[in-house]
Amino acid sequence: xxxxxxQTRRLSKAFGRGxxxxxxxxxxxxxxxxxxxxxxxxxxxxxxxTLLHMLGGLxxxxxxxxxxxxxxxxxxxxxxxxxxxxTAIGFVFQAFxxxxxxxxxxNVELPALLAGRSPRTAKGQAADLLERVGLxxxxxxxxxxxxxxxxxxxxxxxALSNDPLxxxxxxxxxxxxxAATLEVLRLFDRLHEAGQTLVIVTHDPRVAATADRLISMxxxxxxxxxxxTGGTRGxxxxxxxxxx
Amino acid sequence: MGRLLLICRLAVGDVRHRxxxxxxxxxAIVTAATTxxxxxxxxxxxxxxxxxxxxxxxxxxxxxxxxxxxxxxxATGGPPANVPALTALTHASGVVAHSGPYPYTFAxxxxxxxxxxxxxxxxxxAAAPVDQPKxxxxxxxxxxxxxxxRSFADELGVGAxxxxxxxxxxxxxxxxxxxxxxxxxxxxxxxSRCDLTISELGNPGLVWTTRxxxxxxxxxxxxxxxxxxxxxxxxxxxxxxxxxxxxTSASAPGLEPWESIAWGTGSQIRSEQxxxxxxxxxxxxxxxxxxxxLVGGRMAEQTRRVGLLKAVGSTxxxxxxxxxxxxxxxxxxxxxxxxxxxWLVAPLLTSPGAALLGSAGAPPVTVTTIAIxxxxxxxxxxxxxxxxxxxxxxxxxxxxxxxxxxxPRRRARVIAVSARLPVPLLFGLRVAARRxxxxxxxxxxxxxxxxxxxxxxxxxAHFDAAARANAxxxxxxxxxxxxxxxxxxxxxxxxxxxxxxxxxxATVLDARRTSALARALGATPQxxxxxxSAAQVLPALVGAxxxxxxxxxxxxxxxxxxxxxxxxxxxxxxxxxxxxxAAVAAITVVPAWLGTRRPAGEVLxxxxx
Numbered sequence: 107x108x109x110x111x112x113q114t115r116r117l118s119k120a121f122g123r124g125x126x127x128x129x130x131x132x133x134x135x136x137x138x139x140x141x142x143x144x145x146x147x148x149x150x151x152x153x154x155x156t157l158l159h160m161l162g163g164l165x166x167x168x169x170x171x172x173x174x175x176x177x178x179x180x181x182x183x184x185x186x187x188x189x190x191x192x193t194a195i196g197f198v199f200q201a202f203x204x205x206x207x208x209x210x211x212x213n214v215e216l217p218a219l220l221a222g223r224s225p226r227t228a229k230g231q232a233a234d235l236l237e238r239v240g241l242x243x244x245x246x247x248x249x250x251x252x253x254x255x256x257x258x259x260x261x262x263x264x265a266l267s268n269d270p271l272x273x274x275x276x277x278x279x280x281x282x283x284x285a286a287t288l289e290v291l292r293l294f295d296r297l298h299e300a301g302q303t304l305v306i307v308t309h310d311p312r313v314a315a316t317a318d319r320l321i322s323m324x325x326x327x328x329x330x331x332x333x334x335t336g337g338t339r340g341x342x343x344x345x346x347x348x349x350x
Numbered sequence: 351m352g353r354l355l356l357i358c359r360l361a362v363g364d365v366r367h368r369x370x371x372x373x374x375x376x377x378a379i380v381t382a383a384t385t386x387x388x389x390x391x392x393x394x395x396x397x398x399x400x401x402x403x404x405x406x407x408x409x410x411x412x413x414x415x416x417x418x419x420x421x422x423x424x425a426t427g428g429p430p431a432n433v434p435a436l437t438a439l440t441h442a443s444g445v446v447a448h449s450g451p452y453p454y455t456f457a458x459x460x461x462x463x464x465x466x467x468x469x470x471x472x473x474x475x476a477a478a479p480v481d482q483p484k485x486x487x488x489x490x491x492x493x494x495x496x497x498x499x500r501s502f503a504d505e506l507g508v509g510a511x512x513x514x515x516x517x518x519x520x521x522x523x524x525x526x527x528x529x530x531x532x533x534x535x536x537x538x539x540x541x542s543r544c545d546l547t548i549s550e551l552g553n554p555g556l557v558w559t560t561r562x563x564x565x566x567x568x569x570x571x572x573x574x575x576x577x578x579x580x581x582x583x584x585x586x587x588x589x590x591x592x593x594x595x596x597x598t599s600a601s602a603p604g605l606e607p608w609e610s611i612a613w614g615t616g617s618q619i620r621s622e623q624x625x626x627x628x629x630x631x632x633x634x635x636x637x638x639x640x641x642x643x644l645v646g647g648r649m650a651e652q653t654r655r656v657g658l659l660k661a662v663g664s665t666x667x668x669x670x671x672x673x674x675x676x677x678x679x680x681x682x683x684x685x686x687x688x689x690x691x692x693w694l695v696a697p698l699l700t701s702p703g704a705a706l707l708g709s710a711g712a713p714p715v716t717v718t719t720i721a722i723x724x725x726x727x728x729x730x731x732x733x734x735x736x737x738x739x740x741x742x743x744x745x746x747x748x749x750x751x752x753x754x755x756x757x758p759r760r761r762a763r764v765i766a767v768s769a770r771l772p773v774p775l776l777f778g779l780r781v782a783a784r785r786x787x788x789x790x791x792x793x794x795x796x797x798x799x800x801x802x803x804x805x806x807x808x809x810x811a812h813f814d815a816a817a818r819a820n821a822x823x824x825x826x827x828x829x830x831x832x833x834x835x836x837x838x839x840x841x842x843x844x845x846x847x848x849x850x851x852x853x854x855x856a857t858v859l860d861a862r863r864t865s866a867l868a869r870a871l872g873a874t875p876q877x878x879x880x881x882x883s884a885a886q887v888l889p890a891l892v893g894a895x896x897x898x899x900x901x902x903x904x905x906x907x908x909x910x911x912x913x914x915x916x917x918x919x920x921x922x923x924x925x926x927x928x929x930x931x932a933a934v935a936a937i938t939v940v941p942a943w944l945g946t947r948r949p950a951g952e953v954l955x956x957x958x959x
Contacts, residue, residue, distance in 0.1 A: 159951030192872025
């Protein structure tokens with residue numbers, strides 16, 4: 107039996123008040139196990155990103171509980187949340203959010219440096235991660251000199267920098283063309299095979315099709331959940347509809 | 351006409367849209383314009399108070415003076431004063447009236463623990479036809495009574511009815527008066543622990559007694575001298591008269607025309623003008639920094655509008671004119687406000703002091719002054735606006751419409767070095783390195799302020815050294831000049847603080863995505879806020895260190911004779927650097943902290959919008 111990494115109970119997030127109150131996330135219960143890939147799918151504005159930000163401690167819930175590796179995120183102070191983000195969480199964003207003036211390797215080094223690792227260790231680790239994502243030969247390139255898919259692979263390498271318990275990906279293929287989407291999905295597939303826990307928020311059914319479990323979300327609430335028993339092994343491109 | 355209307359409409363619309371930055375921009379230029387107006391206006395101050403005093407006291411056109419000659423070395427007395435030579439001057443051609451010769455000597459005046467040197471002049475009880483001091487309190491001298499010159503009385507804190515001692519003899523103060531026959535308007539007073547000789551007591555104050563009392567106060571060490579006041583048929587001939595009767599003979603009288611006395615009474619205003627002009631240039635430089643930061647921020651916000659204007663057919667030239675016009679109009683408004691404030695404040699500085707009657711009134715704000723102030727204000731705005739305006743005009747239409755941020759600079763060495771530093775310094779150094787021009791602006795802004803502060807410290811050190819040399823004596827002029835330099839230094843510090851806040855806020859806004867990302871990757875809000883603060887503190891440290899030679903160089907440049915070159919104690923300079931760094935750290939904390947208040951997820955999400 108796999109261990110539960112993330113668990114939420116009646117998790118809610120509301121913006122505004124009175125008549126302008128918007129329930130972005132409405133009493134959501136979620137459990138993600140170690141090594142599992144969970145896709146949360148839904149139309150724009152349904153609360154997917156807000157949910158992901160709360161799971162990563164980037165936003166505070168209005169109500170409910172979030173437990174990550176036994177820690178109550180909703181009760182933690184900013185300093186403790188920051189420590190948890192350094193050690194247990196890796197983020198991948200739709201807009202990549204690479205720092206423009208840093209090379210690919212320097213971007214990947216950043217979380218390790220923030221975690222207090224020595225520059226030598228951070229550099230070695232970044233080189234390994236770039237090798238893992240197939241960008242060893244692009245280590246000294248600035249983001250502007252990389253393609254969209256390459257940028258997102260750098261962002262994924264950065265998310266893996268501190269060996270996180272869970273990688274939270276927010277529309278990771280939202281800004282990518284089909285070829286780049288396939289590159290990223292292959293990378294996620296390899297991470298999944300290596301036992302990395304992944305929570306992917308997306309509105310792209312091709313991405314959702316690669317997950318172990320698909321949760322549909324609408325108006326801030328979970329409306330459906332499907333276990334994908336076929337998995338993604340072997341024929342990812344075809345499964346995602348990106349190859350013939 | 352259509353273009354002009356468009357330029358006006360866009361400029362007015364932008365000011366209404368961003369009133370705070372427009373007000374800050376105007377304030378920065380107003381500060382510099384006011385100081386410059388003061389400095390320039392004081393240059394044109396007429397010596398009206400001296401003329402009024404001269405008229406009310408029947409002031410002399412020439413004052414002649416003779417004292418005892420020098421005796422052989424070691425002897426206490428030399429040949430007596432050459433009074434016949436003095437008297438002969440009354441028969442010279444062009445002299446129409448005279449008073450004196452009056453005997454005078456120097457004595458030690460003591461009152462209420464305060465000690466000062468006094469020039470005690472023996473006068474007749476009847477009014478003199480030339481130089482009859484104008485009483486502002488009490489009555490004229492009688493035996494056993496004295497009348498004190500007003501600036502001396504004010505500095506000692508005595509008035510009619512007080513008691514003073516001269517060489518140990520008690521006198522009642524009968525009155526207080528002013529004269530145009532002497533520029534002894536800066537007496538030095540010893541306020542505590544005084545046991546000084548007359549020569550150690552420094553600048554004397556003026557005291558009138560009866561002739562008999564003055565004669566009785568003379569000693570072997572301070573024998574009698576004599577002074578004679580002459581009225582000429584034509585006061586304009588005073589200098590020519592003094593030159594004609596000038597002699598190098600030791601026994602010949604000294605002659606001082608009224609113009610020379612008037613010049614002496616104006617020394618305070620000249621010193622103030624000198625300090626204000628230095629201050630105005632420093633404040634002008636700081637205003638350039640302030641305006642550059644504000645304009646840079648406004649330009650960044652206008653990128654999309656520039657794109658729109660280009661898309662509908664505006665030429666790069668028109669875009670640059672639109673952006674320039676707004677700031678130039680604001681500069682003209684600021685110059686007008688600065689001129690008005692300067693004109694209103696100037697009379698406070700042109701107050702002639704207690705030594706003279708009347709007031710200088712508002713100094714004239716001439717066409718030249720207006721032209722210089724408006725010109726400097728326009729130059730400040732143009733220098734700060736030109737580069738961003740041209741850059742905005744050259745931006746590609748598509749890029750401007752996309753409102754993409756200006757790409758930051760990569761500094762590989764800084765990135766490598768910062769990797770070895772603690773997180774706040776790592777973050778701060780990298781944030782600072784992204785915008786090198788802003789770092790230079792910050793460094794220069796602090797360097798200019800610290801230069802001003804060091805210059806002020808040197809002036810204070812000069813006063814202190816002079817006071818020590820004069821055994822702790824104080825004078826009214828030193829007090830007023832000290833106030834002027836303090837006001838200038840406060841203005842410098844305030845404008846520098848405004849600059850630091852503006853620069854910090856610009857950095858916070860520019861680095862909001864990087865800050866949010868750092869937090870998403872595990873940096874604490876405290877680390878990010880400390881990093882944003884460090885991005886200002888590091889250039890401030892460099893600026894503070896540069897400011898020390900800057901301040902010394904400033905004083906050296908304006909005092910080529912080395913007259914006011916007194917280096918402050920080392921600990922003052924160290925404290926200035928440390929204090930500057932601490933102050934910058936303190937005032938950047940709030941904007942840096944505010945910059946981390948918004949949830950990181952929200953900031954990163956908004957980048958997609």
